[in-house]
Amino acid sequence: MTPSLHLSMTPHLSVTHLTKTHTFGTLRRMQIKSHKDLRVWREAHSLTLKVYEVTKIFPLEERFGITSQLRRAAASVGANIVEGFSRRGPREFAKFLSIARASAKETEYFLQLAKELRFVEADKLDALIIRYSGLSAGIFLLANKLDLAREHRKLPDSVTP
Secondary structure: OOHHHHOHHHOOOOHHHHOOOEOOOOOOEEEEEHHHOOOHHHHHHHHHHHHHHHHHHOOOHHOOHHHHHHHHHHHHHHHHHHHHOOOOOHHHHHHHHHHHHHHHHHHHHHHHHHHHOOOOHHHHHHHHHHHHHHHHHHHHHHHHHHHHHHHEEEOOOOOEE
């Protein structure tokens, strides 16, 4: 006979916490089971791939300069969303979203710098800058929704098994 987990044995944990599903928002409830379910993560990942693609044609002498910094900043956005999502509570997730947003802004700056240094056609970089600006706004909104939901529902800052 396989032992089963009964919720009555663990009243302080909800099904949501046991399945690592997070619920955000106050007007519309969304079930988020993985970081891959977050639009901001999908956009961050897509943009990171674009940054890697566009930096392939940067000058070789910039390989350890702006190319490396830009790639690290771009990858940091998605990585911080993933790390924050995997943390124990909404407060920690919001902290990592703040870091992700800062990395998105850093990436915007390096794209602007590359544009002004004329490493790539301006229109390609402008498109990425606009998308990063939108991503930054989306991360900000998600963090605010998370804070509002936590305050409204008095969610715990962490889950103790």
